Amino acid sequence: MPEVVGLESLLSKEGFFARLFGRASDGSRQDPLYGPDLPVVLLTGGPGMGKERVLREVRDRFAKKLPVIYVDCRRPQYATQAELEPGARSAPTEILFDIAQRLSTWDGTGGSFTFPRLFAGLAVLAPGVQAGSAAAVATEVERYERIAPQRGRLGLARGGFWSTVTKGTLSGLLTTAATGTLGPIPGVFVNALANAVLARPASGSGKKALQRSYGAYRGAGGQPEHGLTNLATDFRSGGDGRRLAEDFLFRVLREDLEADYASPTGVMSRVGRPVLLFDHADSPLGQGLLRAVLAERRDGQRDRVVVVGTARRPDGGAFLHRGQLLDETTPPAAFRPGDGFPSTWTRPADGAAAGATQAPLADGVLLLRMPFLTNVQISDEIARWQTGAPPMGGAHALLIESAVTRLSNGRPHTVRRLAAASSEFRMPDDANHRDLLDAPLRDDVAPARPVAEMLVQELIEDQLPTELPPVHHSQWLDLLTHLSITHDEECADVVLRHHQQGHLHQLRAHQVARLLADAGWPRCERHFIGDFGLRQLLLHRLYGLLPDGAAWYADHQLLRDHYPAAPAQNGSPPPGGAFRSATAHHMNHHLVSGGVPDVIGHLVSALPGRPQEWCAELLEIxxxxxxxxxxxxLQRALGRVPVPGEPLQRTVDQLLHTVWLCQERTRPIAATLDGALGMHLAVLGGMEFDGAGLIGPATAAWPGKASADQPLLPCTCVK
Known part of the structure; x- marks a missing residue:
């Protein structure tokens, strides 16, 4: 599949990203969108929607013409490097250092960047090294010298300033402590370095630049030496203090970039805007970075750094909305690629009226909603993988296309995997779509394995919800697998209690529903796992958990036994559930776990006198x-299997199996049923029982929906 199928309008010469960056991928200038107050752009969509591919494509296309830095906020290297010196580093400072290092070697238009402000801030953290010696501090500071100025930009050239300050200060400290160990070295070194910053400016402009930046730190009172000292103290204090220091360091990195662009040299040589791409920006590390830039811009700070990130939740994430649940939030400004991008962007007026610190961070965000693939695009992808593969007949090609379309739900990554797996896989003519999940697929490094295993790992195991407590990480996949048969939170809780017996920490259905929503999975009013493709993947795994589908049958029997077979005395349906009655819920699970005769018996006895209610209950069961x-x-639906009983019982049997085929939606049925649904309904409506004449009006739309391969009982996940 082309890396960004359907998104070329975003990446074209005059597309969204070229306009946002102020320069196209071919190097031509573009009138920049928005500004001076720039939104943070978030690509939103659940697992498998192609957000990472778009960011990588943006990097690959634009990085030769613009300073574009791609950062994976889930990459463990940042935390690993920070753990080597936890008193002097953190994962956020390591990301900032990584960004600065890469920009310091930028060889495009305008040349490399330097980061005097960021260097100063990182340098004053160095006294937190574990060794506690001046030599160790010197080594830590020298680590950052690669981002310090090497030219005379802003009067902060390394040769005339930073090298003298750092080495001179450290030399004095080392002379004072010949044994290599100082007492309170952090305070000594931070104060000495801060004072040296002011005492040895290479130019007046350099001193003023540092005064403006670190003089603005909390409690500094315009004095940069106090700002540097306070920053180091806050960082060592941990908690909110450390976060404040980390946020400020991100600010000075952007100030360094802004100063470079605004300098006389930058005005003459720089084109477009610098770009930071934060993949997995809804991870804890990514959220911290976004919070910092969004809060600064909400408070009036302006810079030209374009920040683009990815988030799974449709509204960008709870952290943008003061922790509110998805149903409680008002999404930020948003657009879809097919609708064209907005030519203007401003913060909501109501947020500004509320005051800067009261406005939600979401006010500073523009959402780019990732699109699902169309049926035509899915067909094209399947055809691309069939090139060079053994030819398949027309019927089999239609079966493959139907399976890929349904099982993927249009998610680009799932389409890509299933299309690749289908290229040499033969499905039986009467196959269930889920059979395709057994097709072997080889990735770039591992041997072939069933495509289902690959998708489970990529969509679930590698995409755990950000807020999922670590104690539940190992059981998350198994819990979702068992929940694949549930419909609402009540029956989901039944399954969760059963499968978490003996665990001290247990998840409840409302928590799992929130976690799924936060991970970008949609909701459905009739299915607890609200994405059709994900549910089929989990159902496939459930059947294979134990030999002969034992886990499948056990879970259905658990819910069958939980709900009574007889209606409640008052006859009222449970409030807010997916079924009209507990009896229908019971019969639904009984149907799947070997209770077809009992379900037929129930439907026959419940039909007279209540045809409309009966039709609705039939669809639910x-x-x-x-x-x-x-x-x-299919054979039962077409009447090819002898069924004992009266005509009413045989007709209900055929109708139930026909409706069951239509409702499950995991095989093409329009041609094979060949009008059977309408025929069964006509026969039933012509029989002698109370209310028979109302069957036709109650089911008038059913045959047309079946012929069009549409669900008889629509719900969010199958529309």
Whole structure:
């Protein structure tokens, strides 16, 4: 699949990113969008929606013409490097240092960048090294020298300033402590360095630049030496103090970039805007970086650094909305690629009226919603993988296309995996779509394995919800697997309690629902796992957990037994549930776990006198998955299997199996049923029982929906 199928309009010469960056990928200038108050742009979409691919494509296309830095905020290297010197580094400072290092070697238009402000801030953290010696501090400071100025820009050239300050200060300290160990070295060194910063400026402009930056630090009162000292103290204090220091260091990095662009040399040589791409920006590390820049810009700070990130939740994440749940938030400004990008962007007026510190961070965000692939795009991808593969017949090609379309739900990554797996895989003519999940697929480094295993790892195990407590990490996949058969929070809690017996820390259904939403998975009013493709993937895994589908049957029987077979005395349906009654819920799970005769008996006895309610209940009972293996439903639906009983019982049997096929939506049924649904309904409506004449009006739309391969009982996940 082309890396960004359907998104070329974003990446073209006059597309969104070229306009946002002020320069196209071919180097031509573009009128820049927005500013001077720039939004943080977040690509939103759940797992498998291609956010990372778009960021990488942006980097690959634009990085030769613009300073574009891609950062994976989930990459463990930052925390690993910070743990080597936890008193002098943190994961956020390591990201900032990494960004600065890469920009210090930028060889595009205008040349490399230097970071005098960031260097000063990182240098004063050096006394926190574990060894506690001046020599260790010197080594830590020298680590950062690669980002210090090497030219005379802003009067802060390394040769005339930083080298003298650092080495001179350290030399004095080393002379004072010949044994190599000083007492309170952090305070001594920070104060000495801060004073040296002011005492040895290479020019007046350099001194003023540092005064403006570090003089603005909290409690500095305009004095940069106090700002540097306070920053180091806050960082050592941990908690909120450390976060304040880290946020300020991100600010001075952007100030260094802004100063470079605004300098006489920069005005003459720089084109466009510098770009930071934060992948997995909804991770804890990414959230911290976004909070910093969003809060600064909300408070009036302005710079030309373009920040683009990725987030799974549709509204960008709870951290943008003061921790509110998804249903409680008002999403920021947003657009979809197919609708064109907005030519203007401003902060909401109501946020400004509330005061800077009261406005939600979301006011500073522009969402770019990642699109699902269309049926045409899915077909093109399948055809691309079939090139060079053994030819398949037309019927099999339609079966493959139907399976990929349904199982992927249009998610680009899932489409790519399933299309690749289908290239040499033959499905039986009567196969369930889930059979495709057994197709072997080889990735770049590992041997071939079922595509289902690959998708489980990539969509679930590698995409844990940010707020999922670590104690639940190892069981998250198994819990979701068992929850694949549930419909609402009540029955989800039944399953969760059963499978968490003996665990001290247990998740409840409302928590799992929130975590799924935060991870970017949609909700459905009739299915607890609200994404059709994800649910099919988990159902496939559930059947394979134990031999002969034992886990599948056990979970269905658990819920079958939880809900009574007889209606409640008052006859009222449970409030807010996915079923009209507990009886329908019972029959739904009984149908899948070997109770077809009992379900037929219930439907026959419940029909007279209540045809409309009966039709609605039939649809609810039949919205059930079918276990892997031989599928006898089509033969039962077409009346090719002898069924004992009266005509009403046989007709209900055929109708139930027909509706079940239509409702499960894991095989193409329009052609194979060939009008069977309408025929069964006509026969049933012509029988002699109370209310038979109302069957036709109650089900008038069913045959047309079946012929169009549409769900008889629509819900969010199958629309």
């Amino acid at each position: 039949a919205q059930a998955p079918y276990p892997p293996g031989a599928d006898a439903r």
